[in-house]
Amino acid sequence: MIRGWHLAGSILTPQGFVQGRLHFSERIEAIEEAPVKGPYILPGFLDLHVHGGGGREVMEGQEGVEATLRFHLQHGTTGLLATTVTAPLADLERTLKGAQAAMEGPWGKALLGVHLEGPFISPNRLGAQPPFPLPPDREIASHLLSLAPVRVVTLAPELLGALELIRFLAEKGIRVQLGHTGARYEEALSALEAGAVGFTHLYNAMTGLHHRAPGVVGLALERGKWAEIIPDGLHVHPAAIRLALKTIPGLYFVSDAVAAAGMPEGTYPLGAHRMEKRKEGVWLGESLAGSTLTLDQALRNLVAFRVPLEEAAKRLSLYPARYLRLSDRGEIALGKRADLVVLDEALRVLEVYLEGEQLAWEGSTRN
Numbered sequence: 001m002i003r004g005w006h007l008a009g010s011i012l013t014p015q016g017f018v019q020g021r022l023h024f025s026e027r028i029e030a031i032e033e034a035p036v037k038g039p040y041i042l043p044g045f046l047d048l049h050v051h052g053g054g055g056r057e058v059m060e061g062q063e064g065v066e067a068t069l070r071f072h073l074q075h076g077t078t079g080l081l082a083t084t085v086t087a088p089l090a091d092l093e094r095t096l097k098g099a100q101a102a103m104e105g106p107w108g109k110a111l112l113g114v115h116l117e118g119p120f121i122s123p124n125r126l127g128a129q130p131p132f133p134l135p136p137d138r139e140i141a142s143h144l145l146s147l148a149p150v151r152v153v154t155l156a157p158e159l160l161g162a163l164e165l166i167r168f169l170a171e172k173g174i175r176v177q178l179g180h181t182g183a184r185y186e187e188a189l190s191a192l193e194a195g196a197v198g199f200t201h202l203y204n205a206m207t208g209l210h211h212r213a214p215g216v217v218g219l220a221l222e223r224g225k226w227a228e229i230i231p232d233g234l235h236v237h238p239a240a241i242r243l244a245l246k247t248i249p250g251l252y253f254v255s256d257a258v259a260a261a262g263m264p265e266g267t268y269p270l271g272a273h274r275m276e277k278r279k280e281g282v283w284l285g286e287s288l289a290g291s292t293l294t295l296d297q298a299l300r301n302l303v304a305f306r307v308p309l310e311e312a313a314k315r316l317s318l319y320p321a322r323y324l325r326l327s328d329r330g331e332i333a334l335g336k337r338a339d340l341v342v343l344d345e346a347l348r349v350l351e352v353y354l355e356g357e358q359l360a361w362e363g364s365t366r367n
């Protein structure tokens with residue numbers, strides 16, 4: 001472990017950007033204001049919805065999880081939730097066991113746990129999810145929870161037994177999100193009352209807002225406290241992102257990245273599906289199949305969408321940390337983990353630090 005590092009530049013602190021020097025070991029030790037010039041120093045990004053990247057995906061098991069962590073670390077993501085797709089139980093078991101093993105592996109410090117996207121989702125709202133949805137089932141859920149630290153579950157609240165499952169998961173401190181759902185407004189409201197708190201890739205794979213049928217989107221905009229959204233410019237129009245920012249206090253950004261992220265055009269796995277990366281996105285037939293986004297690109301997109309840099313950065317770090325109740329990271333403040341991303345003027349990643357240790361990779365400044 002390298003100790004006693006310092007970086008100089010424009011540091012994002014809880015009070016806003018400060019010019020100065022940042023001193024840290026595994027933790028942030030001091031922020032010293034000084035008239036120095038230098039790159040942006042931001043808290044590392046936290047991505048609560050990631051299926052894969054760099055040609056690999058978490059559904060492969062431990063190696064896929066580790067390759068995904070490594071790929072996204074290079075883009076400044078210092079914490080992520082390995083996110084499953086709907087799959088036969090044996091495949092989910094392999095993924096969860098792989099994630100548990102990866103917690104102890106070389107990139108385990110960047111693994112926040114698991115996001116189960118399904119299998120308790122609507123068969124009518126699969127989007128690009130493989131066709132293995134299950135009705136809500138507490139025993140299956142308990143079994144899956146026993147295999148790895150599950151932090152987030154995405155489910156469809158209109159399914160029979162969903163409300164009971166929401167109560168069960170919420171009592172365990174798991175964040176339950178509505179997604180891949182055809183629920184009416186009233187059904188989704190019952191889910192919030194039962195303890196669900198979030199919305200998965202807001203606007204996508206859920207009932208839209210109509211003034212006589214406000215749907216899941218209407219509920220999220222009316223009284224959602226938290227929601228994730230994909231700022232790749234394909235899944236959601238920038239204006240719809242700005243609208244959600246006005247009404248949902250805890251809105252945070254996710255990549256929903258799949259194996260094709262960071263790869264040339266071609267065919268890649270998404271669980272049981274094969275999907276196609278063409279230059280405008282990743283497709284399963286006519287359906288968007290996750291994204292090729294990384295959170296450094298998300299930051300650049302958000303600034304282009306007229307979201308202020310400070311706000312965009314906080315919604316990529318502090319907000320997801322708060323959502324998962326992680327009080328030791330997500331901001332650059334005394335005593336917090338030194339998970340840092342250093343970016344140039346064009347917001348390109350220069351350096352990444354994970355618990356104070358600078359990461360090296362081919363083409364990075366430190367090799």
Ligand SMILES: [Zn+2]
Nearest residue numbers: 117127201205
């Ligand atoms: Zn999805």
